[in-house]
Amino acid sequence: MQAVHVPRHGDPSVLTLVDLERPAPGPGEVLVKVRAVSVNHLDLFVRAGMPGVTIPLPRIPGCDGTGEVVALGAGVTDHHVGELVVLEPGYTDGPSEFVERGEDHLAPDYKIRGEHCDGFDREYVALPAHYALHLPEGLDPVGTAAMPLVFLTAWAMLHGRAKVQAGEVVLVLAGASGVGSAAIQIARVAGATVLSTAGSEEKRALARELGASEVFDHGDPDWAKAVKRATDGRGVDVVVEHVGPATWRSSMGALARNGRLVTCGATTGPKVDVFLPQLFIKNLSVLGSTMGPRSALPAILDHAAKGDFRAVVDRVLPLSKVREAHELLEQNRAVGKIVLEPGA
Numbered sequence: 001m002q003a004v005h006v007p008r009h010g011d012p013s014v015l016t017l018v019d020l021e022r023p024a025p026g027p028g029e030v031l032v033k034v035r036a037v038s039v040n041h042l043d044l045f046v047r048a049g050m051p052g053v054t055i056p057l058p059r060i061p062g063c064d065g066t067g068e069v070v071a072l073g074a075g076v077t078d079h080h081v082g083e084l085v086v087l088e089p090g091y092t093d094g095p096s097e098f099v100e101r102g103e104d105h106l107a108p109d110y111k112i113r114g115e116h117c118d119g120f121d122r123e124y125v126a127l128p129a130h131y132a133l134h135l136p137e138g139l140d141p142v143g144t145a146a147m148p149l150v151f152l153t154a155w156a157m158l159h160g161r162a163k164v165q166a167g168e169v170v171l172v173l174a175g176a177s178g179v180g181s182a183a184i185q186i187a188r189v190a191g192a193t194v195l196s197t198a199g200s201e202e203k204r205a206l207a208r209e210l211g212a213s214e215v216f217d218h219g220d221p222d223w224a225k226a227v228k229r230a231t232d233g234r235g236v237d238v239v240v241e242h243v244g245p246a247t248w249r250s251s252m253g254a255l256a257r258n259g260r261l262v263t264c265g266a267t268t269g270p271k272v273d274v275f276l277p278q279l280f281i282k283n284l285s286v287l288g289s290t291m292g293p294r295s296a297l298p299a300i301l302d303h304a305a306k307g308d309f310r311a312v313v314d315r316v317l318p319l320s321k322v323r324e325a326h327e328l329l330e331q332n333r334a335v336g337k338i339v340l341e342p343g344a
Contacts, residue, residue, distance in 0.1 A: 003122035009049030025073035036145035037065035062119035156292030166191025175207030312336035
């Protein structure tokens with residue numbers, strides 16, 4: 001089978017297609033022919049290298065995707081050959097108090113495929129059967145491949161951490177990004193009024209299409225003031241932040257009293273400044289969030305099957321064009337997710 005290797009850290013040119021032996025499913029595992037795998041910013045970080053993080057190389061990237069079950073390991077009874085499945089991005093090595101209370105993503109041994117072990121940028125993968133979730137009827141395998149990582153992340157931010165309520169105003173940064181486009185839809189379905197930002201008119205149009213009532217240009221240094229004007233000077237109840245230093249001050253300034261900023265990423269850098277009087281005088285909360293519980297994925301897919309959520313896919317490329325996919329995402333030239341098709 002063909003697979004993508006990161007043999008050493010560097011720019012997209014280091015990505016290599018290699019021929020590997022097709023795996024066989026062990027006890028409790030299924031062998032899946034990968035139909036589609038999405039490209040996430042995490043793939044870029046794994047490829048480029050992350051300060052303070054050691055990633056054994058070579059590594060097969062790819063965090064989430066879909067596929068078809070082609071073989072069953074011993075003891076597997078809840079899957080069948082020919083079944084279409086969603087490949088979950090996260091996993092744990094065993095039981096823990098976090099897993100028992102539905103917070104597997106916070107377990108000390110929680111890992112993400114494509115980072116902590118080989119991922120889905122390949123033609124076949126063997127994995128424990130319970131991490132291959134049945135694809136609901138009517139969902140497109142290619143589009144759905146773009147959903148698990150970003151929708152789990154946005155779901156945990158809004159429901160798990162910010163506790164968004166119907167009638168609140170939510171501001172989603174970078175609304176055309178993977179997490180941003182998911183957050184807009186989740187907040188809208190929760191009954192919130194959604195505002196957003198984006199860096200081009202094409203991306204602002206997408207954010208409006210997904211449900212944002214107003215979208216601001218986050219290249220405008222005064223966008224936070226525009227948000228305040230749009231809320232009659234009050235500000236927003238929740239800011240979904242995943243950009244970092246480039247937007248942090250404006251994001252904090254856009255919050256209403258008792259507002260909550262929830263963040264899951266640091267695309268523009270790891271360090272920000274917090275102005276403490278602003279934090280305590282306005283009674284603000286700053287919340288961290290990472291990934292999301294696997295228990296939320298069935299609900300996310302159910303919403304998708306009903307038409308409440310949709311995948312936002314910029315383009316679909318064959319696995320052989322993985323370098324181009326990384327370049328497009330790294331250069332901010334994708335409006336939505338990029339999906340790779342092994343075997344295409």
